[in-house]
Amino acid sequence: KEMLGFPGTASGILTGGASEANLIGLLVARNSVANTDVGNYGMGHAEGRLTLYGSxxxxxxxxxxxxxxxxxxxxFRKVPVNKNFQIDLGALRAAIVRDREQGHVPFCIVGNAGTVNTGAIDPLDELAELARAEKLWFHIDGAFGALAALLPEYENKIRGLSKADSLAFDFHKxxxxxxxxxxxxxRDAExxxxxxxxxxxxxxxxxxxxxxxxxxxxNYGIQLSRGFKALKVWLSLKEHGIDKYRRLIRQNIHQARYLGSLVEASQKLELLAPVSLNIVCYRYNPGGFDEDALNRLNQTLLAELQERxxxxxxxxxxxxxxxxxxANTNHRSRREDFHRLVQASLAIGEAILCARPPEAVV
Amino acid sequence: KEMLGFPGTASGILTGGASEANLIGLLVARNSVANTDVGNYGMGHAEGRLTLYGSxxxxxxxxxxxxxxxxxxxxFRKVPVNKNFQIDLGALRAAIVRDREQGHVPFCIVGNAGTVNTGAIDPLDELAELARAEKLWFHIDGAFGALAALLPEYENKIRGLSKADSLAFDFHKxxxxxxxxxxxxxRDAExxxxxxxxxxxxxxxxxxxxxxxxxxxxNYGIQLSRGFKALKVWLSLKEHGIDKYRRLIRQNIHQARYLGSLVEASQKLELLAPVSLNIVCYRYNPGGFDEDALNRLNQTLLAELQERxxxxxxxxxxxxxxxxxxANTNHRSRREDFHRLVQASLAIGEAILCARPPEAVV
Known part of the structure; x- marks a missing residue:
């Protein structure tokens, strides 16, 4: 899929999931950048400790x-994030310097295009530049977020995607x-x-x-015999066309923002992270409870939402x-679903607090 | 599947193939047996080089x-095999001693239950014993061969299977x-x-x-989101029952032996390895050709068999x-198929030598 800005000469392989795709990306990084032939002689043979960086x-x-x-x-050096849950570039630079001073061997930066918790997109352009300057491999975990690159309005945010040395993403999201x-x-098929x-x-x-x-x-993956995964991907793309995906992905993002706005408009719901893609994290917080109590309250609330x-x-x-x-990746989601979710969250939250059986409320 | 002699307390996970299953088995071996916490601190932290052994x-x-x-x-120390393509136990012992003397750290023996080339079964009992004595992990690659354990007549050959620390095998074979x-x-779920x-x-x-x-x-594999592989496996087992599999696997083995006997009975075909399971390796060899010519001849012969x-x-x-x-793992194979294969091999072989168009012959 060179619809993500990769050159036609790049190689790629379909995998069972992004976990395996990330594993392969980092494997290629390790074997390509290591200061010795780790593929044949193993990691024990490398001089200094190979380190990699992500938020x-x-x-x-x-x-x-x-x-x-x-x-x-x-x-894997876990670099702190800013209030938007994006990697802190200053902290990243400092971590690389520190590791080099201690004799370690930085070899890879991992950028996130849509973090799992909040959908945050790291500053991919800056990461690409830093990786190039420091001669590090740049891998992007774009499990779902990479596909936001299909939307022109995300072009700026996600431009660095096409500068990655390797990129993992899911079709099944x-x-x-x-x-x-x-x-x-x-990028480098060789x-x-x-x-x-x-x-x-x-x-x-x-x-x-x-x-x-x-x-x-x-020769490009871990599997030998494999199912014909490409068939369903190719048929879906052929049948629906990129434009329809564009529309649906945009719809999912707009719906997430709508849910975010409903949460913000409510006195008793609290948005816990900015909505940057299609993920909304919120909780019921009517005020007057400490964090522990809120955590227990919202765990119960979630269970009720699911069980009912x-x-x-x-x-x-x-x-x-x-x-x-x-995490809104359903093409069938409708605005009223999110409205109902907010109503139900409020009603169940109140019911739990009043110890009324929640059935009586919603 | 504790039908392979593993205790009920053993853990297991379905994977996309035996490559991934082998990878997981060796990963557990590495992290369990290594003299340091390689999971957290990496291979560079291990004292001495971790080595493993297989034929x-x-x-x-x-x-x-x-x-x-x-x-x-x-x-991965490749240990020589005997004439039946089973690992040479003496050479294995010597390799472990040699590595220890050189300061390396042997950690795992890999046994084959049905090698890919010829279907050879390593002496699993002896390998299990050796692994226990040397305090090594014993992994078995039983991609297809492990399932021969269902046949009582293979119990002796394959008994060591149940003594492995980890065992990889395919349902799709x-x-x-x-x-x-x-x-x-x-074996050790923990x-x-x-x-x-x-x-x-x-x-x-x-x-x-x-x-x-x-x-x-x-928590037991590499994947996070995954397809419901267990459904087809469980439904197949439920629908057909172990007895039917036993019958079909036995049939495949008998057919392979039958093919082997046809090859041996022919003056111009040559069996290249003993038939120990369901794999038959043979070539057309009418005499009077050197190895190079025979190799070229049989490559052409195979292509004709396939292309026609x-x-x-x-x-x-x-x-x-x-x-x-x-490699006979088709439940639809019939004896006459193998008879036809032998006839076609002889006819095409002769046609190639006579430079007649092979269509005219078979």
């Missing part, structure tokens, strides 16, 4: 990838494709190939017959506050 | 896993389930969990609602000899 809001799959790849979870379908793009290709007598291509033809996909079949938001914790988290 | 016939995904995990491909469905079992569990505010379980209930599968729609064998190289490789 505290980075997805857990990236930290897990650091473990899997033998970098160690601690090698904001392209409404069924599980499992994600993708990793790598590095991608070098990090993942294997040769084996039972795999090497033949001049003729069934094993002739293009290079096997397994009203709505199925997820949850997270924002600055220690339990948040009801609405 | 030269081990699948490429295991060597690729060694790269991914930061062990390095070279850390010898359980006739569509792609993608594989599995890794880990170690499995420890190597792969992450905590994140948006993932941690809740007391009530949709996030209550059993622990998320992501007669049969779709794969290929490999056995001791430098290009082999036509029949």
């Amino acid at each position: 505290t809001e980075s997805h857990s799959s990236l930290i897990k990838a650091a473990d899997i790849l033998g970098l160690g979870k601690e090698a 904001w392209l409404y494709v069924p599980y499992e379908a994600a993708c990793v793009l790598v 590095k991608h190939h070098h990090a993942l290709a294997v040769s084996a007598d039972y795999l090497n291509p033949q001049a003729r017959g069934m094993a002739a033809g293009p290079e096997p996909l397994s 079949g009203i709505a199925a938001p997820s949850y997270t914790v924002i600055n220690g506050r339990f948040a009801i988290r609405v | 030269t016939e081990s699948h490429s995904s295991l060597i690729k896993a060694a790269d991914i995990l930061g062990l390095g491909k070279e850390a 010898w359980l006739y389930v569509p792609y993608e469905a594989a599995c890794v079992l880990v 170690k499995h969990h420890h190597a792969l569990a992450v905590s994140a505010d948006y993932l941690n379980p809740q007391a009530r609602g949709m996030a209550a209930g059993p622990e998320p599968l992501s 729609g007669i049969a779709a064998p794969s290929y490999t190289v056995i001791n430098g000899r290009f082999a036509i490789r029949v």
